[in-house]
Amino acid sequence: MHATSITQFDASEAGVVPGCERVRDNVWALPLSMPGGHIPYSILYLMRDSRGGVHVVDPGWDSDDNWQTLVETLQAIGAAVADVQSITVTHLHPDHIGMAERLRGASGAPVQLHALEQRAINGGVNRAWSTAAPEAVLSSWGVPDDRQPEILRMADRLPPQIPLTADRLLVDDQKLDIPGFDITVMRTPGHTPGHSCLRDDANRLLYTGDHVLPTMHGGLGLGGPTETNPIADYLASLELVSRYDDYEVLPGHGYRFVGVRERAGQSEEHHLNRSREVAAVIAEGGEPTIWEIASRLTWTAGWGQLNGFFLYSALAQTAMHREFVEAG
Numbered sequence: 001m002h003a004t005s006i007t008q009f010d011a012s013e014a015g016v017v018p019g020c021e022r023v024r025d026n027v028w029a030l031p032l033s034m035p036g037g038h039i040p041y042s043i044l045y046l047m048r049d050s051r052g053g054v055h056v057v058d059p060g061w062d063s064d065d066n067w068q069t070l071v072e073t074l075q076a077i078g079a080a081v082a083d084v085q086s087i088t089v090t091h092l093h094p095d096h097i098g099m100a101e102r103l104r105g106a107s108g109a110p111v112q113l114h115a116l117e118q119r120a121i122n123g124g125v126n127r128a129w130s131t132a133a134p135e136a137v138l139s140s141w142g143v144p145d146d147r148q149p150e151i152l153r154m155a156d157r158l159p160p161q162i163p164l165t166a167d168r169l170l171v172d173d174q175k176l177d178i179p180g181f182d183i184t185v186m187r188t189p190g191h192t193p194g195h196s197c198l199r200d201d202a203n204r205l206l207y208t209g210d211h212v213l214p215t216m217h218g219g220l221g222l223g224g225p226t227e228t229n230p231i232a233d234y235l236a237s238l239e240l241v242s243r244y245d246d247y248e249v250l251p252g253h254g255y256r257f258v259g260v261r262e263r264a265g266q267s268e269e270h271h272l273n274r275s276r277e278v279a280a281v282i283a284e285g286g287e288p289t290i291w292e293i294a295s296r297l298t299w300t301a302g303w304g305q306l307n308g309f310f311l312y313s314a315l316a317q318t319a320m321h322r323e324f325v326e327a328g
């Protein structure tokens, strides 16, 4: 894979937010800052249709600064907020969906996302907590009594899902109504259940949200309970986008690039390595609990250093991989 924007690549490496950039004649990439310091920005995309209307993909983290940047960027391309005709969201996370409500209110444009993503928003986002009482989940994972309080406290502090109700629910392979463009919705579950990429065949562009990213491998199962295993779903979704290897990828973070098949392969390896590690611990026998399995895996920060949210996240990941391994 190789970066197709030096500006975005350099900014990504430096951890700063690059400026707006034209990707095609009528397509722009607008990086918008996000809080937390871990990931500097998410990328909003603008398309101008053949009638002068503007279409937004992933309206970024909601803040007054980002809103101001969006308004000024629209002016810079000769448009205004009132010209926005549609707002499409790849998935439910606040760095992608954040300003959807504000932009809808100011422009009157409809918000659209996949029907399964709307279901996930309505159902609450925490995979484990949503299915049973938190205490019961932790006990079933074999979490020692003295470690449960810190995880339960963390659960109370998780930010609530942004309660958005879309005006249009998208389905697999649907064409978006953007005059002069030919955009197809590709549902790519894994990161969240209704995560969708957008494919622009005329411009050979692939909007990948958090499904395939150039600098990190997005987490899986981050959109509430699912009937199917997020790892299995994710691997199938990687296969789907890999067919468009000559398309330029417009990701939700980082920089645009070409080489989606190679990058998808790296993401697949990243997650399969963790599954193999879990399988190896299970193969040693003794029917270990999730807590016992997790304690024998390698963690970047070190198992003993994990606490609160990170401990919860490590256990939830381990549970998802065990389920994937046991399903064969």
Ligand SMILES: [Zn+2]
Residues within 6 Å of the ligand: 091, 093, 191, 210
């Ligand atoms: Zn995300």
